[in-house]
Amino acid sequence: MINRIKLARLELGMTQQELADAVGVTRQTITLIEKGDYNPSLRLCLAICYALNKTLNDLFWPKEAKV
C-alpha cells in the first residue's frame, strides 16, 4: 500500500522513534509501514493519522486513486 507517512512525519520534524512512541509501536514497525512492507490495522492507521494531524485520505490514498 502506498502511503505518505514519511513525508508527513518529516513535515512535522518528527523522527521515526518519536512517531513510534506516539502511537505505541516499535520503530521497526514504523520503518516497515513507511516502506510499504507492512499493512497496519485500521486502528494503527488512525493512531498515525492523529499523531501526524492528517486524515486517512492524506496518508493512505494516492492522489491518482481519489475520486
Added chain:
Amino acid sequence: MKKMLTDERIIEEARKQNSMGFILLYYGLLLVLLYRQFILRQSFAEYWDVALLFFGITFYMAARRINSGLLANKLNPLSIVPSALIAAVVFVGVQYFWHMSNTLSELVICGLVFLACFFGLNLLMQYFSSKKNDDLLKQ
C-alpha cells in the same frame, strides 16, 4: 528490566510463527502415528497417548471451525463426494494390505460403510457450519 514493547506487527508475526510451529507439530504427530502403527507395527496400547493427543486436537479444530462457520458457507453435498471417495479408497486399501485375509465382499461392505459414515459426518459438519453462517447474517 524494561519490558519489550509488543505491537500488532510483532503479535501478528508471532502468531504466524506459532501457526507454522503448530502445523509442523500436527503433521509430525500424524507421521509418528503412522510410523508406529505401520512400520513398527505396535499395538494401540503402545501409542494410545499420541493417538489421543492427535485426535483430540483434530476434534478441537473441527469443532472450532464448525462453531465459527468457517467450514462451509452453505450446504453443498457434492463438494464432499471427491474427498469421501478418496478416503474410502485409502481405507479399503489399508484394510486390504493390513488384514490380508479380507474377502472382496468384506472389503466392499467395509468401503461402503466407511463412505456412508464419512459422507454423513461431513454433511452434518457442513450443516452446522452453514447454520452458523445463516445465524451470523440474521444478527
